Amino acid sequence: MKIARSILASVMLIAAPSGVFAQEESANEDTETPSADDMADQLNSQQQLKQTFTLKRTVNGKVVETKKKTVTLSPGDPYRPTEAGETTLQQVRSAFDNEVLSRVEAFEEAKIDFTIADVDRDGRMTAEEFANLVNSWRQTGARDTEAPSEEIAREREYQALLAAIDPDAAATENESNAKAKFAFISGAQETIAREDYIREYLLDFDTMDINDDTFLDGEELTRFRAVNRGEKVAAPSL
Numbered sequence: 522m523k524i525a526r527s528i529l530a531s532v533m534l535i536a537a538p539s540g541v542f543a544q545e546e547s548a549n550e551d552t553e554t555p556s557a558d559d560m561a562d563q564l565n566s567q568q569q570l571k572q573t574f575t576l577k578r579t580v581n582g583k584v585v586e587t588k589k590k591t592v593t594l595s596p597g598d599p600y601r602p603t604e605a606g607e608t609t610l611q612q613v614r615s616a617f618d619n620e621v622l623s624r625v626e627a628f629e630e631a632k633i634d635f636t637i638a639d640v641d642r643d644g645r646m647t648a649e650e651f652a653n654l655v656n657s658w659r660q661t662g663a664r665d666t667e668a669p670s671e672e673i674a675r676e677r678e679y680q681a682l683l684a685a686i687d688p689d690a691a692a693t694e695n696e697s698n699a700k701a702k703f704a705f706i707s708g709a710q711e712t713i714a715r716e717d718y719i720r721e722y723l724l725d726f727d728t729m730d731i732n733d734d735t736f737l738d739g740e741e742l743t744r745f746r747a748v749n750r751g752e753k754v755a756a757p758s759l
Contacts, residue, residue: 622742624726624735631722635715645712652699655750659695666746673752702751725749 573591622630638646638654658664668674684691706721707713713721729737729745737745747754 620742621736621738622726622745623737624723624730627723627726627737628719631719632715634722635718639715645714646703646718647712648700648703648707651703651713652696655699655702656692656695658750664746664749666743669740669744669747669754673747673754676752698751700751702748722749 571591571593634654635646637657638650640650640653668677680691680695683694703713706718725745725748726737729741729748731741744754
């Protein structure tokens with residue numbers, strides 16, 4: 522089943538809250554009163570653009586979820602596409618999309634992942650190629666979610682500290698975890714075929730889909746993403 526998303530947006534310009542220009546009384550008679558131009562500039566600098574998006578999630582033509590998301594932008598925030606990153610609309614849509622993963626989408630993810638990882642195009646993925654794939658997820662935040670347990674949260678804090686102190690050591694440890702995951706999904710073989718990688722990816726999906734609805738959300742999705750990265754996650758309790 523494929524999840525469809527739709528989004529509507531409304532925009533409203535709001536000024537700064539009342540009292541922004543209130544000044545404390547002072548005994549200093551030399552205090553200058555802001556000019557009209559200065560006050561206008563300050564007011565303009567405090568203006569904010571409030572955007573409200575209505576997002577709808579559709580499964581098989583039926584709306585299963587409607588959510589409103591309001592974002593307040595400061596003057597320096599980009600409203601339009603730039604080379605620096607996504608627009609606000611794209612960020613909101615991306616966050617909404619990433620809240621739920623269908624089995625069909627997981628299947629598509631696995632196919633794309635294998636194509637990206639198989640840099641020599643020999644139809645086989647190596648442990649090194651898989652480790653590079655996982656590292657790309659870390660660098661781009663493509664599969665980031667909250668930690669599914671306190672233990673993993675502490676491990677991620679440690680990894681972040683290690684990366685700040687000794688980036689090479691952190692990279693080595695992340696690579697080791699990814700290769701351990703690869704050894705598991707490949708059956709300790711040196712390489713894995715495309716079909717086998719996809720099968721193992723979907724097996725992880727099915728393991729985390731504890732209610733068997735062919736969708737992952739909330740803790741299910743959080744645990745699935747952690748497993749993808751090679752983090753040690755206990756099997757969910759039924």
